[in-house]
Amino acid sequence: MLTHRENESLTQIGPGTRAGNLMRHYWHPVAARAMLDRHPVHHVTLLGESLVLYRDKRGTLGLLGERCPHRGTSLAWGTIDNEGLRCAQHDWLFNSDGWCIDQPTEPAVSADSGEYRSTAYPVQELGGVVFAYLGPTPAPLLPHYNVLMWDDAIRETNGTVVPCNWLQVMENLLDPLHVECLHGRYFAYVLERKGGAQIKEFMALHHPAPMKKIGFDLFENGILERHVIGTEEDRSWRIGTPSFFPATSLIGGADKGGSVIFVVPLDDTHTWFLLLMAIRTGRPVFQESIPFVEVPGARENGGFILDTANGQDHMAVVTQGTTAHRDDEHLGTSDVGIVLYRQLLNEQMERMEGGQDPMNVRRDPTDHGIIDVPGGEQSLEPVDTRPWSRQRRRWAARHAEGQHGSRDREIDAQAQGTASPAPPPVVREHREVTLR
Ligand code: FES
Numbered sequence: 001m002l003t004h005r006e007n008e009s010l011t012q013i014g015p016g017t018r019a020g021n022l023m024r025h026y027w028h029p030v031a032a033r034a035m036l037d038r039h040p041v042h043h044v045t046l047l048g049e050s051l052v053l054y055r056d057k058r059g060t061l062g063l064l065g066e067r068c069p070h071r072g073t074s075l076a077w078g079t080i081d082n083e084g085l086r087c088a089q090h091d092w093l094f095n096s097d098g099w100c101i102d103q104p105t106e107p108a109v110s111a112d113s114g115e116y117r118s119t120a121y122p123v124q125e126l127g128g129v130v131f132a133y134l135g136p137t138p139a140p141l142l143p144h145y146n147v148l149m150w151d152d153a154i155r156e157t158n159g160t161v162v163p164c165n166w167l168q169v170m171e172n173l174l175d176p177l178h179v180e181c182l183h184g185r186y187f188a189y190v191l192e193r194k195g196g197a198q199i200k201e202f203m204a205l206h207h208p209a210p211m212k213k214i215g216f217d218l219f220e221n222g223i224l225e226r227h228v229i230g231t232e233e234d235r236s237w238r239i240g241t242p243s244f245f246p247a248t249s250l251i252g253g254a255d256k257g258g259s260v261i262f263v264v265p266l267d268d269t270h271t272w273f274l275l276l277m278a279i280r281t282g283r284p285v286f287q288e289s290i291p292f293v294e295v296p297g298a299r300e301n302g303g304f305i306l307d308t309a310n311g312q313d314h315m316a317v318v319t320q321g322t323t324a325h326r327d328d329e330h331l332g333t334s335d336v337g338i339v340l341y342r343q344l345l346n347e348q349m350e351r352m353e354g355g356q357d358p359m360n361v362r363r364d365p366t367d368h369g370i371i372d373v374p375g376g377e378q379s380l381e382p383v384d385t386r387p388w389s390r391q392r393r394r395w396a397a398r399h400a401e402g403q404h405g406s407r408d409r410e411i412d413a414q415a416q417g418t419a420s421p422a423p424p425p426v427v428r429e430h431r432e433v434t435l436r
């Protein structure tokens with residue numbers, strides 16, 4: 001249970017807030033590249049700030065404050081130029097550093113007077129995702145999560161805007177038991193009520209088995225979630241699923257591919273759940289465009305979609321409220337991951353307030369390699385027992401059948417096991433709960 005004030009300090013991420021200051025030490029996804037391929041100017045929200053993302057005619061990315069510094073018209077209706085974004089209202093032109101570099105309606109340009117500078121933030125593109133950094137300078141290095149870096153992978157992204165606070169979405173990821181219940185028994189209940197053949201397929205694929213044990217390791221860059229359904233030799237316990245601080249999870253092995261989940265706080269009551277999936281081919285892949293699909297969390301009429309894992313998660317976190325009241329919750333022993341994560345948030349905020357970088361902020365260019373699942377081996381065993389694995393299998397089958405781009409069709413989608421094991425995590429603390 002948290003007091004109202006403690007809850008606010010963990011959940012509110014606008015400028016000047018505690019958690020907002022913490023989140024501003026990290027790069028966050030702000031768009032999928034495919035969104036800019038469709039249209040070069042987008043209104044985006046990140047950490048409670050209203051911004052405009054664009055790619056100009058020379059290909060430079062820029063992220064500016066939404067309001068034009070002249071008289072406040074939204075730059076989201078602006079047009080791109082060779083260099084920068086032009087406001088629709090009087091054609092003033094702003095470059096990616098925020099400077100006004102052209103004022104056609106004025107007798108002379110006062111570009112570097114300091115008066116006409118827009119808010120501007122650094123942006124970088126990697127693996128089909130555009131990342132932004134809204135924090136104090138100098139910006140740290142953009143983490144090289146493996147799924148973003150593989151040059152032999154076919155990638156696809158999808159995202160859902162969830163209308164609730166980011167911490168609810170993150171806590172859901174650190175709650176392995178909901179997989180057994182919500183995506184197991186409840187899923188079966190929903191399919192049974194629907195009737196038809198789907199329930200047989202579901203039971204054959206998932207046969208929801210109870211979890212025997214759950215465990216969490218605090219490692220140098222975040223939290224590793226582990227659980228046992230079969231034996232402790234299973235990957236879900238031996239390797240586990242890492243959540244890199246503050247809100248990035250890596251799922252799956254490395255030689256066949258994997259996924260990365262980014263939980264992005266858009267504002268205090270909206271969260272972007274972004275999933276990037278990659279299948280490795282063993283040969284260099286050039287993807288002209290990396291598909292991005294917006295997955296609705298709910299139906300247009302507001303009803304929940306209860307026969308998909310994504311829709312079930314949406315129901316579970318949205319019905320907790322736009323920001324969950326944690327002063328009337330009753331945590332159980334099995335909520336150990338959630339307790340650990342809240343403690344970690346507080347610890348890292350104190351660290352930041354003491355003038356140090358919080359964990360997983362990377363600044364050393366000599367130690368900027370690919371980030372893999374700690375201790376993850378490169379076997380060809382099935383990599384995932386989580387509910388979205390079914391969606392990934394369908395996607396993999398689609399690619400194997402050649403429904404992707406013409407260039408990709410030349411690629412044999414057979415996985416090649418070549419990579420070496422990732423170093424094991426340095427574990428600071430281990431907590432586990434035996435359930436059955
Ligand atoms: S309001 Fe933007 S140029 Fe005038």
Ligand SMILES: [Fe+2]
Pocket residue numbers: 172178179183309313387
């Ligand atoms: Fe889930």
